[in-house]
Amino acid sequence: MARFVDPLVVGRVIGEVVDLFVPSIFMTVAYGPKDISNGCLLKPSATAAPPLVRISGRRNDLYTLIMTDPDAPSPSDPTMREYLHWIVTNIPGGTDASKGEEVVEYMGPRPPVGIHRYVLVLFEQKTRVHAEGPGERANFNTRAFAAAHELGLPTAVVYFNAQKEPANRRR
Amino acid sequence: MDLKDGERRGAAGPGPLSRQGSIYSLTFDEFQNTLGGMGGGLGKDFGSMNMDELLRSIWTAEESQAIASASASASAAGAGAAGDGGAALQRQGSLTLPRTLSIKTVDEVWGDFVREGPPGTTAGGGGEPQPNRQPTLGEMTLEEFLVRAGVVRDNPAAAAAAAVSAQPVGPRPIQAVNNGASIFFGNFGGANDAGAGAMGFAPVGIGDQAMGNGLMPGVAGMEGGAVTVVSPVDTSVAQLDSMGKGNGDLSSPMAPVPYPFEGVIRGRRSGAGVEKVVERRQRRMIKNRESAARSRARKQAYTMELEAEVQKLKEQNAELEKKQEEIMEMQKNQVLEEISNPYAQKKRCLPRTLTGPW
Numbered sequence: 001m002a003r004f005v006d007p008l009v010v011g012r013v014i015g016e017v018v019d020l021f022v023p024s025i026f027m028t029v030a031y032g033p034k035d036i037s038n039g040c041l042l043k044p045s046a047t048a049a050p051p052l053v054r055i056s057g058r059r060n061d062l063y064t065l066i067m068t069d070p071d072a073p074s075p076s077d078p079t080m081r082e083y084l085h086w087i088v089t090n091i092p093g094g095t096d097a098s099k100g101e102e103v104v105e106y107m108g109p110r111p112p113v114g115i116h117r118y119v120l121v122l123f124e125q126k127t128r129v130h131a132e133g134p135g136e137r138a139n140f141n142t143r144a145f146a147a148a149h150e151l152g153l154p155t156a157v158v159y160f161n162a163q164k165e166p167a168n169r170r171r
Numbered sequence: 172m173d174l175k176d177g178e179r180r181g182a183a184g185p186g187p188l189s190r191q192g193s194i195y196s197l198t199f200d201e202f203q204n205t206l207g208g209m210g211g212g213l214g215k216d217f218g219s220m221n222m223d224e225l226l227r228s229i230w231t232a233e234e235s236q237a238i239a240s241a242s243a244s245a246s247a248a249g250a251g252a253a254g255d256g257g258a259a260l261q262r263q264g265s266l267t268l269p270r271t272l273s274i275k276t277v278d279e280v281w282g283d284f285v286r287e288g289p290p291g292t293t294a295g296g297g298g299e300p301q302p303n304r305q306p307t308l309g310e311m312t313l314e315e316f317l318v319r320a321g322v323v324r325d326n327p328a329a330a331a332a333a334a335v336s337a338q339p340v341g342p343r344p345i346q347a348v349n350n351g352a353s354i355f356f357g358n359f360g361g362a363n364d365a366g367a368g369a370m371g372f373a374p375v376g377i378g379d380q381a382m383g384n385g386l387m388p389g390v391a392g393m394e395g396g397a398v399t400v401v402s403p404v405d406t407s408v409a410q411l412d413s414m415g416k417g418n419g420d421l422s423s424p425m426a427p428v429p430y431p432f433e434g435v436i437r438g439r440r441s442g443a444g445v446e447k448v449v450e451r452r453q454r455r456m457i458k459n460r461e462s463a464a465r466s467r468a469r470k471q472a473y474t475m476e477l478e479a480e481v482q483k484l485k486e487q488n489a490e491l492e493k494k495q496e497e498i499m500e501m502q503k504n505q506v507l508e509e510i511s512n513p514y515a516q517k518k519r520c521l522p523r524t525l526t527g528p529w
Contacts, residue, residue: 007479011472037480039473075465076458114462115469161469 005157007038013159016070017082017119017142025063025093026056027122027156041115041161050086050097050106055122055156057093062125064089064151065097066142069109071116084140085109085118089131104133109162119159123151 005023008014014021028035030052031042055063065088072083085107091100109118121142129149134140146152 007472007476010468010475012468037473038476039469040476076461115465 008157008159011039011117011159013070013117013119013157017068018121018154018157019143021153021155021157023154023156025122025124025155027120027158028054029120029158029160030054036158036160038159039161041163042109043165044109044111044162045165047118047160047162048108051120053088053097053120055091055093055096057124057155059092059094061093062089062128063091063093063100063155064123064125064129064131064149065091065100065120066123066145067106067118067120068140068142069111069116069118071111071114072138074113075116076114080138082119082140082142084134084137086120087131087133089129090125103131104137107137111162111164113164115161115163117159117161119157121154122156123153124155126150 005014005021009020030036031047031049036042036051053065057063065086066084067086068082068084070082071078072080084104086102087104088097088100088102091097109116119142123146131149134145146154
């Protein structure tokens with residue numbers, strides 16, 4: 001049930017966004033019909049709508065999902081790290097993210113420069129939370145948010161890459 | 172370029188180059204401060220030093236600088252070793268003084284400059300703009316001073332004429348210097364604007380090294396002192412190599428070129444503008460490297476993920492196959508049982524019919 005964390009270490013998601021953790025919940029992220037694998041490359045146009053995020057776990061437990069971009073605005077100079085894309089809280093275990101409360105509205109990846117990582121982190125809540133999103137999306141800190149809401153270490157992480165599509169493709 | 176001309180140019184045209192990273196670009200005043208700051212100061216004014224003492228203090232400063240920069244460089248071990256070797260070489264024969272000069276004090280030499288300065292400049296010419304105001308000794312850079320004093324061996328014939336003492340490093344024909352210079356500048360477009368004085372000063376070491384490769388392998392072209400090399404052949408190879416790649420490698424943190432080499436040579440052949448270009452190129456290269464590393468990591472991460480996925484699916488598949496086999500086995504057994512015992516089912520049916528009320 002647990003995903004392998006090594007790709008997260010090599011992809012520097014563990015380290016730059018979250019600390020080392022042991023996955024305990026199985027989370028699948030699907031844009032359209034297909035589940036994504038860690039490190040896959042998606043087109044921004046294919047990720048404009050929120051994905052279907054299904055999680056395992058018990059009904060009574062509640063989970064928080066955060067999606068951030070640690071490579072904003074450019075991977076070589078991530079001055080806005082992390083850029084917040086989505087926060088959903090109070091997701092019951094065994095369901096999907098649409099059953100939770102969307103605290104920060106989903107915003108699709110729009111990487112201006114370079115290939116960005118988009119990281120979906122799932123935390124287990126101790127209790128029902130009434131979290132408020134930060135004022136702005138730039139310079140969000142997943143660790144700080146987790147600490148502020150007593151979320152502890154993540155229980156699952158999925159990430160994918162996205163790159164700006166060439167302009168001529170949109171025509 | 173004949174010998175005399177070479178000497179004149181070297182003597183008359185103060186190099187207009189601003190160099191960073193070399194103590195030769197410091198003025199006397201700055202150098203004095205540096206020495207004091209390093210604790211290696213001789214406690215003596217430069218004016219009263221004789222030329223021998225001056226050179227020795229320059230070497231000391233240069234050495235400590237070379238070592239500091241070498242240890243700071245990425246390839247610490249290699250560069251450190253090269254730096255040490257270079258320092259030893261420098262001391263042996265990089266700057267040699269004619270005996271008549273070595274006992275003169277700096278003030279005396281300076282006095283000579285002031286006397287012969289203006290006519291020398293106009294004679295040596297080369298279109299070198301003449302500064303309106305005669306600079307004081309304190310404002311003069313070490314490079315300029317050494318060139319004008321004839322300390323730097325860009326004019327070996329002149330030095331030999333002035334002094335009876337033999338040059339420890341064999342004198343080289345100016346022709347070779349010319350070759351080296353033209354090869355060098357030919358490869359480095361835009362650096363030709365270096366003044367005549369700089370021409371006389373800068374490319375000598377390079378010409379030497381290029382020549383050392385083919386003609387005089389025993390001579391390490393140690394000029395200006397800060398070029399740190401282990402062997403002459405190595406240097407010329409590295410030199411040619413880096414020229415071929417348009418200098419890109421000089422700034423590479425992985426290239427085994429010690430820092431002083433980089434700073435001095437590049438500074439000499441270039442002005443501040445080129446320095447900027449090189450810096451920009453260096454920054455771009457570092458970025459490029461980081462990006463390449465990220466790209467590799469990305470690929471590796473994805474590969475690992477897929478491999479893990481494959482592994483998981485294989486295990487799952489094996490499990491399912493095993494289950495299927497078990498089920499098949501069970502079904503087969505059931506069928507066999509039914510065949511071998513055809514009454515079993517009937518028996519089960521019979522009681523119902525038997526117990527029927529009819």
